[in-house]
């Protein structure tokens with residue numbers, strides 16, 4: 001029997017150059033990059049740095065899961081990436097669960113994404129917490145930020161200029177400002193394989209058998225592999241990130257022990273994690289240096305099994 005995995009944390013530093021993955025929104029014709037305030041753990045000083053929200057990262061992960069999925073294991077909402085997930089299936093009357101427990105069971109049985117990424121149902125009211133969690137990706141000071149000026153040019157504009165139709169030119173030409181950022185980002189994410197298929201409306205019942213749980217576990221890991229080789233977010237049509245590096249640790253537990261999460265904002269986070277792993281039984285650490293090494297190390301987890309809690313009760 002191969003090793004069972006209770007939880008996995010990926011803690012690392014990603015170097016992304018000239019990207020614009022996440023923005024605050026528009027102020028006039030200027031797109032503002034996301035800013036957050038943090039305490040730099042290495043200096044103790046409060047600093048403003050660059051951030052990519054956990055929502056954005058979670059969205060990237062779920063899109064890759066969708067891409068990899070055979071689609072026959074998705075609910076009608078997730079097949080088309082409808083953000084309401086299983087709530088939509090109930091709303092359109094395709095499923096009519098009468099109890100909370102039945103609603104969660106139906107969702108878990110029919111959909112890989114609902115199971116792994118969580119959902120909320122209005123009637124009957126119940127929420128399934130995501131098995132995958134992302135913190136903000138935080139720029140390790142210093143992140144370099146620039147706002148670039150661009151102009152949208154209309155065809156035939158030069159001709160118009162010759163004819164001195166200046167007002168027409170202004171209408172067809174729009175000046176706008178776009179941000180780019182370059183920096184190392186601290187990544188924190190936790191995946192809880194032990195909760196795959198667990199009907200939390202009862203908390204002591206898995207909704208389906210072992211093979212499907214393993215397939216979903218593998219899908220989630222493969223989506224992790226892809227998202228760090230190819231981060232997709234805002235503005236990638238003209239701000240496709242230059243992916244340069246990703247280094248850090250994959251921490252996993254083989255017993256019902258929550259994995260430690262120490263922020264890669266700290267210079268010595270890897271040493272601290274390793275020390276914790278030596279002290280607490282059942283915690284393993286895989287170090288990775290570079291994107292290819294990360295993909296390979298996550299690959300070694302694919303052959304393992306998602307942990308199954310034995311509740312001792314009837315199934």
Ligand SMILES: [Zn+2]
Nearest residue numbers: 075078111114
């Ligand atoms: Zn779904």
